[in-house]
Amino acid sequence: MKRLSRLLSPLLIAALVIGSLPAVAAVPDSDLVGTADVLDASTLQQDRERIRDVLARDDVQRQLQLQGVDADEVQARVAALSDAEVSEMADRLDQMPAGASVIGALFAVFVILLVTDILGLTDVYPFTR
Amino acid sequence: MIRLLRQPGNARLAGVFALLSLILILAGCASTPTLSPETARALPQRTLLDDVPFRGQRDYQCGPASLAMALGASDISVDVDTLIPQVFLPGREGSVQPEMLATVRRHGRIPFPVEGGFEALLGELDAGHPVVVMQNLSLPLWPVWHYAVAIGYDRPAEEMVLHSGMTPGRRVAFDRFDATWARSDRWAFVALPSGDLPADDDVDSAIRAITDFESVQGAEAALPAWNALAERHPGSAMTHFAQGNARHATGDADAAIDAFRAATKSDPELAPAWLNLGLLLKARGDAEQARHAFEQAAALPGPWQSRAREALST
Numbered sequence: 001m002k003r004l005s006r007l008l009s010p011l012l013i014a015a016l017v018i019g020s021l022p023a024v025a026a027v028p029d030s031d032l033v034g035t036a037d038v039l040d041a042s043t044l045q046q047d048r049e050r051i052r053d054v055l056a057r058d059d060v061q062r063q064l065q066l067q068g069v070d071a072d073e074v075q076a077r078v079a080a081l082s083d084a085e086v087s088e089m090a091d092r093l094d095q096m097p098a099g100a101s102v103i104g105a106l107f108a109v110f111v112i113l114l115v116t117d118i119l120g121l122t123d124v125y126p127f128t129r
Numbered sequence: 130m131i132r133l134l135r136q137p138g139n140a141r142l143a144g145v146f147a148l149l150s151l152i153l154i155l156a157g158c159a160s161t162p163t164l165s166p167e168t169a170r171a172l173p174q175r176t177l178l179d180d181v182p183f184r185g186q187r188d189y190q191c192g193p194a195s196l197a198m199a200l201g202a203s204d205i206s207v208d209v210d211t212l213i214p215q216v217f218l219p220g221r222e223g224s225v226q227p228e229m230l231a232t233v234r235r236h237g238r239i240p241f242p243v244e245g246g247f248e249a250l251l252g253e254l255d256a257g258h259p260v261v262v263m264q265n266l267s268l269p270l271w272p273v274w275h276y277a278v279a280i281g282y283d284r285p286a287e288e289m290v291l292h293s294g295m296t297p298g299r300r301v302a303f304d305r306f307d308a309t310w311a312r313s314d315r316w317a318f319v320a321l322p323s324g325d326l327p328a329d330d331d332v333d334s335a336i337r338a339i340t341d342f343e344s345v346q347g348a349e350a351a352l353p354a355w356n357a358l359a360e361r362h363p364g365s366a367m368t369h370f371a372q373g374n375a376r377h378a379t380g381d382a383d384a385a386i387d388a389f390r391a392a393t394k395s396d397p398e399l400a401p402a403w404l405n406l407g408l409l410l411k412a413r414g415d416a417e418q419a420r421h422a423f424e425q426a427a428a429l430p431g432p433w434q435s436r437a438r439e440a441l442s443t
Contacts, residue, residue: 032408033401033433035340035371067220077215080231082341089227097313098223099263099276100189109271116268120305123266124273126296 040083053083056090063093161287161304162247172255177281177290178202181259183297184209191294192216192224195261195276196232198292199320202259205236223274226263226316233320234345239354241327241338243317247307249329250317251282256328258319262291265312274313324353332362336371343371348378359388366396373405382409393425400429404437411440 064074117128182201186194193212216224216232233240260279267273277293287303343351355372373388392402407422426437
């Protein structure tokens, strides 16, 4: 099993990397330096960055599916993210603020928020105005 | 302290005081955001974008609803129910910021982050761009994250006007709005069609936004944005470089060569512009000029030096 995975993983990485380069492969005749390549050039060696990006995209796809996103939507959602956004989501999706605007467990701190609402520091209860 | 405990009145007073100071520490101080004198002179007293359609949210759906409003204002008619599976995260019962931007790209609009704080927000509104903002309506300890769409402001009344939650055109005092907005580090964006640019002048941020859009929607969709940015910032080498790449990808080699030339003129040290210029000149058959461009690229240290040397030797 271990030998099999040792054999498979480089192949898998290669396949993922090749699969991730449609834009580069699609350039008509001469192979120009892309705009994104130049913007990212200062960060790290590009090949390693690419592999990391592919793995991160995979990771984010998995995480989205775990969060209950439809399987047929997951791919399109991840494809619309930029590389920087993907790596940010791969690293810290759990801690990211998710806009939802519903007051659930907040009832316990009702009084404090009521005071801060009246002071004009928060905007939780519209009836304070 | 012991004395305080013996006297209930004082203890209660001390408790209230402690609670109040705790709240102030938690919340930071809310103060009315001020405008620099130039901005204060330049901006009109009030602005209201009354053509931004309102879409009410159901539970948790302020992300999809805000997107539907911002896209609707930009002539992309898409309803909240279509957007929910595209941006909502059921496990988090909300929508995260990167996916808000990504969904704008999917619908063919460019999300430009608004990074200049309160002044930049008013500036975008004055330019006619509704702004999607993220707020924490509550305190950092018990966050209530919320997306809303800013559609106007009223300086004499010191009020923002927002399409928010179930309320169209809700008026919120500047200081209260800024306090809740500051808790998301004043995160905001505008969704614009390719070719329109934000009022904000930050060229690097615009280049980033258009590049990310281009990698989703392709060069043809991004080209009007590059043309507009190159017109606004004729001295930005990186913009001409990107414009050259987009022109090349849409099959316009001669125009691409012009753009790469403009890039090398603005910044003679931008090696990839020399390299791309050389490659296109070579493909066109201008061997002599191509050689000159490759020599320039090969003389500049950096990640493209080896490719330039390779091109010279073949």
